Amino acid sequence: MPTCHTAAPTPARKGLFLSIEGIDGAGKSSHLATIAQALEAAGHTVVLTREPGGTPLAEKIRALLLHEGMDARCEALLAFAARRQHLLETIVPALEQGHTVVSDRFTDATFAYQGAGRGVDWVALEWLEQWVQTTPAADSPHFQSPDCTLWFDLPPAIAAERLQKARTPDRFEAQTLAFFTNVAAGYARRAQQAPERFCRIDAHQPIAQVATQVRQCLAQRGYLSGPTTPPVYA
Numbered sequence: 524m525p526t527c528h529t530a531a532p533t534p535a536r537k538g539l540f541l542s543i544e545g546i547d548g549a550g551k552s553s554h555l556a557t558i559a560q561a562l563e564a565a566g567h568t569v570v571l572t573r574e575p576g577g578t579p580l581a582e583k584i585r586a587l588l589l590h591e592g593m594d595a596r597c598e599a600l601l602a603f604a605a606r607r608q609h610l611l612e613t614i615v616p617a618l619e620q621g622h623t624v625v626s627d628r629f630t631d632a633t634f635a636y637q638g639a640g641r642g643v644d645w646v647a648l649e650w651l652e653q654w655v656q657t658t659p660a661a662d663s664p665h666f667q668s669p670d671c672t673l674w675f676d677l678p679p680a681i682a683a684e685r686l687q688k689a690r691t692p693d694r695f696e697a698q699t700l701a702f703f704t705n706v707a708a709g710y711a712r713r714a715q716q717a718p719e720r721f722c723r724i725d726a727h728q729p730i731a732q733v734a735t736q737v738r739q740c741l742a743q744r745g746y747l748s749g750p751t752t753p754p755v756y757a
């Protein structure tokens with residue numbers, strides 16, 4: 524069974540925002556299409572996106588992050604720069620139209636990889652999170668954050684084994700087991716800080732059982748009963 528709370532009240536916006544997280548090789552990408560299909564079958568209009576990336580500019584930043592050597596704070600700043608553009612250009616407009624946004628990674632990845640992995644100051648990241656994710660709105664600025672995060676939790680040694688069989692590693696995938704142990708601890712810390720947002724998937728299971736947990740999590744949150752609509756007052 525996944526460890527998942529029931530849905531928390533969502534802020535005043537029309538769409539639903541989901542993020543998918545986990546260390547490299549945890550199995551996120553293998554489930555993206557089925558997540559989108561399950562939501563669409565329940566009536567959601569799904570916008571599938573990813574981080575770093577999701578806009579032409581943010582995709583250019585992604586290429587830098589994945590392939591150019593750089594300082595750890597530079598990595599964190601680039602991740603947030605890409606995120607700002609992604610939010611303004613892709614995520615917020617989609618949410619305002621009532622779409623369901625599913626992002627393969629979001630800010631938890633910056634805390635896990637740059638914070639816990641590279642040692643960038645956690646409090647500095649929290650400040651950046653607030654600054655970057657606050658977007659203008661007609662009434663008052665909105666803090667944009669996922670309503671729910673599906674966290675694929677897998678022991679780093681197993682993830683490394685899976686990746687070894689799968690592909691040529693990028694700059695992050697090529698990191699040591701010790702690095703990924705820290706990244707995994709970073710995800711656990713974020714989950715502990717926001718237990719109502721996180722849904723932990725035990726990714727150390729055969730793929731079909733992982734898919735079942737994902738479905739259970741979406742159902743438990745009420746997302747498979749259709750898109751949530753704002754209440755209408757007479």
Ligand SMILES: Nc1ncnc2c1ncn2[C@@H]1O[C@H](COP(=O)(O)OP(=O)(O)OP(=O)(O)O)[C@@H](O)[C@H]1O
Binds near residue numbers: 545
């Ligand atoms: N439950 C599973 N059991 C065994 N192998 C799996 C499982 N899920 C995924 N895999 C395999 O592990 C490899 C990594 O999976 P996948 O690409 O989905 O991970 P990922 O979390 O998206 O990685 P990355 O973040 O690096 O893109 C793939 O070869 C995939 O087929």
Ligand SMILES: Cc1cn([C@H]2C[C@H](O)[C@@H](COP(=O)(O)O)O2)c(=O)[nH]c1=O
Binds near residue numbers: 574629630633634
């Ligand atoms: C958002 C974000 C990502 N990363 C890292 C994590 C992964 O190693 C890559 C993205 O590759 P994927 O195959 O699409 O998972 O980028 C990061 O270090 N910091 C971030 O904020």
